[in-house]
Amino acid sequence: MGTNQTGIAAGRLAPADYAANFADLHPPLDKHEALVASDRCYFCHDAPCMTACPTEIDIPLFIRQISTGNPIGSAKTIFDQNILGGMCARVCPTETLCEQACVRNTAEERPVEIGRLQRYATDTAMAAGRQFYTRAAATGKTIAVVGAGPAGLACAHRLALHGHDVVIYDARPKAGGLNEYGIAAYKAPGDFAQAEVDYVLAIGGIEVVNGKALGRDFTLADLSARYDAVFLGFGLAGVNTLGVPGEMLEGVEDAVDFIERLRSADDKATLPVGRRVVVIGGGMTAIDAAVQAKLLGAEEVTICYRRGKEQMNASVYEQELAASKGVFIRHWLAPKQIIEKDGKVAGIEVEYTALVDGRLAGTGETGAIAADQILVAIGQKLDNPALDGLALEGGKIAVDGEGRTSLSGVWAGGDCAFGGQDLTVSGVAMGRDAAESINHVLMSAAAPVTAVA
Known part of the structure; x- marks a missing residue:
């Protein structure tokens, strides 16, 4: 099936394309790459990266342990503070946390790859089946x-x-x-x-x-x-709703549900996606939904956000990732109504917004974006x-x-x-x-x- 299908359909890509599109975003470091990456760390005694980590992992210590050929010991240092350190290494917005705080993060240098090094250590320990903790005597509680x-x-x-x-x-x-x-x-x-x-x-x-x-x-x-x-x-x-006419039409879906179906699918080729997709929102969920819609074969994917780029909850890195995958991000647009044709989504009417005396307000100027699928990502409750x-x-x-x-x-x-x-x-x-x-x-x-x- 080709991408000239109209409406929401599955199988928009060749089978091999799905595997390539949904491969690991950041491939794991091998031993040599980990040693090279760890050698860039200054092992700061007052490490700002450690302060920036919500779980307060001793980042200089675990990187030093990798640099001395002890990834298992490094993993223990990580797990002592964060037992889910493996997943955090994959999904943490390190670009706004530990790596943002790295002293090497300057105009001339890139930060130490803390997230990828953490993944190297934790993956090594998990692959070896190493467990570091023994339960204390039973308390009866x-x-x-x-x-x-x-x-x-x-x-x-x-x-x-x-x-x-x-x-x-x-x-x-x-x-x-x-x-x-x-x-x-x-x-x-x-x-x-x-x-x-x-x-x-x-x-x-x-x-x-x-x-x-x-x-x-x-x-x-x-x-x-x-x-x-x-x-x-x-x-x-709970999920927040748009509160505009037409949001119950076929083709309007909560982005969280869309992502869940993607996560649960054994075969991505069976997942339907629109030819023209609009995502409403400005956070990580909006970015994840938009990028994955594009990876499923949508021809046009547009994120509409009611404020400016600087106000988006998604990091600059995530916004740039979306752009690199062909996603359009449009700012200062608020949904007015879903446009219907034959009982299904045909587009969305939006109103341009602006800050008036520090408050967001509609300008009265409207426009329309053609779409056959709309994903709503305006927060949960x-x-x-x-x-x-x-x-x-x-x-x-x-x-x-x-x-x-x-x-x-x-x-x-x-x-x-x-x-x-x-x-x-x-x-x-x-x-x-x-x-x-x-x-x-x-x-x-x-x-x-x-x-x-």
């Missing part, structure tokens, strides 16, 4: 974790390390959360997300119960009555009514610095908690830190403390 995403897995692993028993409840058929269902396929190809889940669970003491959702199969009160502590890390299930009176902040669960919520014995972290940044690495940090707080409370004489009013 059992903790319920809701959500098997980055925050929940990191929390469960750290709790198991301290000798507690953990039961993870997850609504989906597979554990992994964002890493399994929400990452662009070219960033983590193959079955790495599940391999990492298996690696995390290998510590023992963690049971995963799939297909069970908070509010549908159990309540927060149920968990609090049955377990010594509860950690909520179920992410954001907390959408769970079964929170039993938990205090909220900014539309998310309110937590203190240790992840404690307004309910005694209940902690939260990751995207569902205030302060979550829609990043695997920040979810890991919040889950890990909440686990330390839970362990401290359970192993001390004091009863659980309510931290948020």
Whole structure:
């Protein structure tokens, strides 16, 4: 089938093109390349890259260990702080975190390739089946974790390390959360997300119960009555809608669902995509959806964002990646209505926007973009009514610095908690830190403390 098909269709490319398009975005370093890359590090004693990492990995140490031929020891340094260091090495926006802070990141030099070096170390250890942690003596305490995403897995692993028993409840058929269902396929190809889940669970003491959702199969009160502590890390299930006429037409789809279908498909050639695709939004999800639509064979893919380039949540690197794949990014455009023809999407009417006295406003000038598929990527929201009176902040669960919520014995972290940044690495940090707080409370004489009013 050729790309001259109209409407949303599968098989737009030759079979071999799918494998090439969805191959690893950044191929792994081999041993020689890793040694060369590690030799560029200054091993700063006050390393700004370490400060920039949400999980505070000792980056100079793990790179020095690689440079001395000890990638296994390097992996332990990484896993001590971030047990999901393998996936973070693949999907972290290092260009705005550790590598942005690298002292070599100047006009004349590029930063040390911290992300690729982290992947080299963690992949080496995982391929060798090296486990670094042994559980402490059993404490007799059992903790319920809701959500098997980055925050929940990191929390469960750290709790198991301290000798507690953990039961993870997850609504989906597979554990992994964002890493399994929400990452662009070219960033983590193959079955790495599940391999990492298996690696995390290998510590023992963690049971995963799939297909069970908070509010549908159990309540927060149920968990609090049955377990010594509860950690909520179920992410954001709700999606924001456009609120414009025509958004229920055939051909309009949430970008998160589009990405999930891509992640789950065994054969990319079976995935339908439009010939002309418009993506609404300015974050990482919009970029991931747009790039993958192009890789599936869409002829024209346009991202429409209501503000300017500098205000986009997607990093400059991600914006440039999209442009390199042939994606058009248009700024200062807001959707007005979806244009319909024969009950399906035919295009989108947009209004030009501008800042007026510091506030975004429509200019009254409109235009239209032809499209047969529209992907909506304007953010997700907390959408769970079964929170039993938990205090909220900014539309998310309110937590203190240790992840404690307004309910005694209940902690939260990751995207569902205030302060979550829609990043695997920040979810890991919040889950890990909440686990330390839970362990401290359970192993001390004091009863659980309510931290948020």
